Amino acid sequence: MSLRFGYGTNGFANHRLADALDVIAELGYAGVALTLDHAHLDPYAPDVKDQVARTARLLAERELGVVVETGARYLLDPRRKHAPTFLHDDAHRRVDFLKRAIDIAAGLHAEAVSFWAGVRPAHVSAEVAWQLLAEGCAEVVAYAAERGVAVGFEPEPGMLVETLADWTRLRELVGAGLKLTLDIGHCRANEPADVAECVRIAGPYLVNVQIDDMRRGVHEHLEFGDGEIDFPPVLRALAETGYRGLVAVELPRHSHAAPDVAARSLSFLRAVQWLGDALDQLARDPAAIATLLPAARRRVGRAAAEDVRVRLLGAVTLTSDEAEQLYRYGDNDEKRAVLLAYPQPDLVRDALRSNDTRLVAAALGPAARDLPDAEWRQGVLKSVFMGLPLSGVDGLAQRADAELGRMLAALRREREAAGRTMPDDAVDLLERLH
Amino acid sequence: MRIFDPHIHMTSRTTDDYERMAAAGVRALVEPAFWLGQPRTNTGSFTDYFDALIGWEPFRASQYGIRHHCTIALNPKEANDPRCREVLALLPRYLEKDRVVAVGETGYDSMTPEEDEVFAAQLELARAHELPALVHTPHRDKVVGTRRSLDVVKESGIDPGLVVLDHLNEPTVGEVAGSGCWMGFSIYPDTKMSPDRMVAILREYGLERMLVNSAADWGKSDPLLTLRTGEAMLAAGFSDDDVDRVLWRNPVEFYGQSGRLDLDDVATEGTFAGNSILRGGS
Numbered sequence: 001m002s003l004r005f006g007y008g009t010n011g012f013a014n015h016r017l018a019d020a021l022d023v024i025a026e027l028g029y030a031g032v033a034l035t036l037d038h039a040h041l042d043p044y045a046p047d048v049k050d051q052v053a054r055t056a057r058l059l060a061e062r063e064l065g066v067v068v069e070t071g072a073r074y075l076l077d078p079r080r081k082h083a084p085t086f087l088h089d090d091a092h093r094r095v096d097f098l099k100r101a102i103d104i105a106a107g108l109h110a111e112a113v114s115f116w117a118g119v120r121p122a123h124v125s126a127e128v129a130w131q132l133l134a135e136g137c138a139e140v141v142a143y144a145a146e147r148g149v150a151v152g153f154e155p156e157p158g159m160l161v162e163t164l165a166d167w168t169r170l171r172e173l174v175g176a177g178l179k180l181t182l183d184i185g186h187c188r189a190n191e192p193a194d195v196a197e198c199v200r201i202a203g204p205y206l207v208n209v210q211i212d213d214m215r216r217g218v219h220e221h222l223e224f225g226d227g228e229i230d231f232p233p234v235l236r237a238l239a240e241t242g243y244r245g246l247v248a249v250e251l252p253r254h255s256h257a258a259p260d261v262a263a264r265s266l267s268f269l270r271a272v273q274w275l276g277d278a279l280d281q282l283a284r285d286p287a288a289i290a291t292l293l294p295a296a297r298r299r300v301g302r303a304a305a306e307d308v309r310v311r312l313l314g315a316v317t318l319t320s321d322e323a324e325q326l327y328r329y330g331d332n333d334e335k336r337a338v339l340l341a342y343p344q345p346d347l348v349r350d351a352l353r354s355n356d357t358r359l360v361a362a363a364l365g366p367a368a369r370d371l372p373d374a375e376w377r378q379g380v381l382k383s384v385f386m387g388l389p390l391s392g393v394d395g396l397a398q399r400a401d402a403e404l405g406r407m408l409a410a411l412r413r414e415r416e417a418a419g420r421t422m423p424d425d426a427v428d429l430l431e432r433l434h
Numbered sequence: 435m436r437i438f439d440p441h442i443h444m445t446s447r448t449t450d451d452y453e454r455m456a457a458a459g460v461r462a463l464v465e466p467a468f469w470l471g472q473p474r475t476n477t478g479s480f481t482d483y484f485d486a487l488i489g490w491e492p493f494r495a496s497q498y499g500i501r502h503h504c505t506i507a508l509n510p511k512e513a514n515d516p517r518c519r520e521v522l523a524l525l526p527r528y529l530e531k532d533r534v535v536a537v538g539e540t541g542y543d544s545m546t547p548e549e550d551e552v553f554a555a556q557l558e559l560a561r562a563h564e565l566p567a568l569v570h571t572p573h574r575d576k577v578v579g580t581r582r583s584l585d586v587v588k589e590s591g592i593d594p595g596l597v598v599l600d601h602l603n604e605p606t607v608g609e610v611a612g613s614g615c616w617m618g619f620s621i622y623p624d625t626k627m628s629p630d631r632m633v634a635i636l637r638e639y640g641l642e643r644m645l646v647n648s649a650a651d652w653g654k655s656d657p658l659l660t661l662r663t664g665e666a667m668l669a670a671g672f673s674d675d676d677v678d679r680v681l682w683r684n685p686v687e688f689y690g691q692s693g694r695l696d697l698d699d700v701a702t703e704g705t706f707a708g709n710s711i712l713r714g715g716s
Binding site for chain 2: 290291294295328329331332357359
């Protein structure tokens with residue numbers, strides 16, 4: 001089952017809401033995580049009902065699903081970020097806001113409303129804070145239940161409820177009506193379990209998922225690839241939970257480049273989902289490597305293709321015959337991946353016979369370790385002849401010998417006789433060997 | 435006039451042809467895997483050929499700004515040779531290559547039980563690899579062969595919109611028009627269709643699901659007969675937009691169903707796997 005990817009409108013803070021929906025839909029997202037904010041469907045605007053009706057129409061026309069997010073920074077208090085929360089003296093304003101958000105969600109036919117605890121103020125004890133939170137949540141959950149709206153509570157680093165364990169404790173206090181919003185990035189930042197395992201734990205309770213990259217211990221929402229998360233198994237785990245809601249990109253600090261970031265993010269997620277599924281398929285059916293390897297480039301894009309192919313090859317144990325077949329029936333990019341993942345002397349020899357710089361370069365990497373010296377020298381000479389940089393030759397400093405120096409010197413004489421020059425790195429090497 | 439030739443065997447053609455085609459407006463083409471005029475005797479002969487269809491030939495085409503795609507299959511003629519049928523097991527590897535946009539040419543040559551089996555198996559491969567299928571209709575007993583091909587397509591369960599029956603003519607086009615399958619016409623200098631006959635068919639049956647190709651190969655054929663058909667359409671009163679639909683948008687729509695057509699501006703590289711088409715150089 002394919003995951004439904006969405007994008008958070010808090011990452012489009014510099015766009016009008018209608019424009020943001022246009023861009024997000026055009027890129028191919030299945031939905032939006034709509035953060036109610038002063039410029040995006042302000043719940044306190046006098047014409048909020050009209051805005052909700054208009055937004056519902058815009059969403060329907062663009063076939064976008066929607067979840068409502070309530071993490072606006074200065075919507076309730078222009079001076080204090082995120083305030084008031086459940087844990088402040090004026091918590092009723094938070095509850096009132098969340099009730100408005102639930103009404104809006106009902107008007108938008110939203111799949112869920114998401115909210116969080118807030119940071120515990122220094123003067124409030126942990127015991128009191130938990131009590132305040134449980135009471136506030138119970139009121140919100142009851143209100144939502146009457147209106148048929150699902151509510152997801154999100155553990156947020158630094159807040160009173162910041163881990164899945166905290167959420168479980170809250171759920172015991174509030175009841176089973178409290179569901180879960182999971183931010184994949186947060187799992188990397190502060191959960192004890194690995195991210196895919198967090199997804200499996202969260203699975204039965206999920207009503208909303210946010211996704212972004214993150215580093216251990218640092219609550220900073222990063223573009224995919226800038227953090228530490230290995231996404232393929234995470235998306236695979238998410239698909240396996242049976243979760244059918246939105247998986248919305250959460251990059252609230254990237255509004256300045258929103259259209260580009262959103263485009264890159266969707267390409268990344270689609271590629272990673274394909275890779276996660278492919279790895280899962282290989283675990284069940286290793287022979288599938290024969291069709292997954294050629295398909296990889298168009299699935300994950302040219303730039304990532306080689307790394308992904310090497311990873312696919314690394315996920316199966318191949319006999320030397322099987323590796324030889326993948327090499328035989330591969331195009332030259334597939335052949336390169338096989339050379340990198342399964343270096344064998346016969347394949348290295350074939351690559352060195354070719355005139356393709358990509359293959360020759362791959363053959364002279366670690367793949368060439370088992371090649372006899374005479375063949376290795378011929379390979380190095382050929383790579384110099386083809387203009388490849390010697391920096392790519394594995395173990396050159398240890399393996400280069402006087403015979404290689406003689407061969408390079410002879411090539412230099414031929415080149416000079418023809419009025420041509422040798423590459424500088426080859427001249428340096430032959431002078432060192434002479 | 436921009437032209438997409440949906441069926442042409444460039445492996446058999448010279449660079450002169452590429453040059454003339456580019457000058458005539460051919461910007462993209464599909465080269466179906468077929469037989470080579472002389473029987474093959476082993477699978478290696480096929481796979482080396484397939485490798486050329488996804489490797490060297492797209493490179494040659496790119497030197498003239500032409501985007502080259504191909505279809506892969508065991509052709510019906512050689513489906514009758516047990517030595518060749520072994521290639522079926524290798525097809526899945528090739529059907530996942532980026533520039534492979536359909537399973538083909540499959541279909542009938544002499545309508546033998548072996549051809550039946552291979553045809554059905556290859557339609558199943560098209561389904562498994564989410565590709566369209568290019569069906570060659572036989573040169574002999576064409577009407578019966580066309581009907582039977584449509585039956586096999588129907589039985590297979592493949593969406594008829596993913597299938598083209600090729601090399602049609604006046605006696606067979608009516609069979610296919612109501613089936614939902616696409617209709618392919620090969621315009622030849624003397625045999626099969628001529629540009630004027632093609633224009634008459636377009637008048638009678640309309641432009642929808644119509645593909646016009648030169649099917650140029652190693653025999654007497656002319657890669658510019660797509661252009662000549664476009665010219666004949668204009669002379670007969672069809673509009674520029676009609677010509678563009680038949681010679682460009684229709685093949686893009688049909689093969690685009692593979693999700694693998696790549697029609698961005700062709701970026702030419704100087705060599706393929708280190709080898710160039712230039713002679714007299716290094």
